[in-house]
């Protein structure tokens with residue numbers, strides 16, 4: 001992540017009492033390069049650097065953090081702010097049904113997201129959506145939505161490919177009213193490039209049914225291009241939110257950072273895979289942490305350890321708990337562990353953590369090398385989604401890392417335990433905290 005790039009610069013300024021202008025400049029050069037490399041729009045980068053510089057300069061250094069970490073903290077906060085600060089909820093119309101229109105280029109993930117959103121609304125908000133097939137051009141587009149509807153056991157409204165999408169949308173809303181659906185999700189057509197015919201059709205649909213929400217579906221793998229697409233759609237349609245798909249891929253987050261900054265449209269959901277339940281509300285602070293890299297959160301904890309300021313520790317704990325934990329994070333943790341001592345001590349100092357529960361997670365120095373080799377033999381997909389690691393993959397990983405299948409099995413088990421524990425902690429927290437707001 002970005003944090004790794006900052007390490008060198010960090011070491012140089014460690015131990016200083018105040019962040020100097022030159023320190024900030026040095027770090028900002030690294031941040032700038034990393035953001036550009038992540039395919040963030042250059043105007044956005046420029047603005048971002050300016051605001052971080054201003055905030056970081058001359059700040060009193062907090063007791064528990066080194067100046068370098070303080071800069072990272074500001075970078076993290078500003079990155080989060082750039083992506084919208086808070087989790088942004090889907091619209092609810094004062095009078096049902098709420099009409100949601102999905103728009104975006106071909107292949108962005110509109111149809112998939114239509115089904116995922118319907119699933120999310122039913123599962124988490126107890127809603128009864130009607131899916132609507134307004135893409136009549138792409139061969140098999142209607143069929144695709146119908147198949148997804150069947151999979152969800154949810155109705156799909158379609159009038160075939162001989163009726164205009166505007167008429168389909170209109171009749172679908174009528175039908176939703178009659179059958180008491182509280183959400184109507186319109187899956188519209190896309191093109192490979194933005195063109196007038198497409199835009200005209202979309203504005204016609206918009207005029208006809210007056211959607212409460214127009215969600216721009218953007219493929220996060222398209223990076224810089226995503227911004228141009230977002231700008232055009234927004235100009236024509238005044239979109240109300242964005243969905244960033246394919247965040248499970250090897251994207252570095254450039255689109256996420258740029259879209260909100262350029263269109264001032266909040267990212268509401270993130271697509272995390274092809275499966276129907278792989279849609280998540282978008283959390284700007286998680287994305288910022290992902291871009292920065294998790295290693296730093298841990299090093300911040302380590303530094304805070306000498307001077308535990310309860311509030312700071314709580315904040316870090318929250319970050320750790322809400323983080324999506326992958327094998328990449330695991331590996332980064334191990335690397336941190338090597339340089340700073342036992343993991344259980346580190347986690348033990350977090351409020352509410354029970355040291356006894358950490359027993360099974362103990363990693364001894366000799367094992368570390370082996371574990372590292374195993375993780376490094378995994379493909380990106382395997383690191384993110386260990387569930388795919390079947391027998392033949394285990395064999396390949398063992399061979400690639402010079403270990404045995406038993407070693408691989410043990411590590412997978414350990415990782416699962418760790419994840420389970422993190423989930424439990426999150427559960428505990430949710431139980432204590434306030435209830436989820438209605439969507």
Ligand code: GDP
Nearest residue numbers: 106107108109110111112245246271272273274
């Ligand atoms: P549309 O043309 O905008 O309707 O796009 P589709 O919904 O047909 O999706 C295009 C392709 O992207 C399909 O193969 C989907 O399975 C895939 N896809 C959509 N969302 C995601 C996602 O979040 N992650 C991954 N990995 N694939 C996705």
Ligand code: MG
Nearest residue numbers: 110111135141
């Ligand atoms: Mg489609």
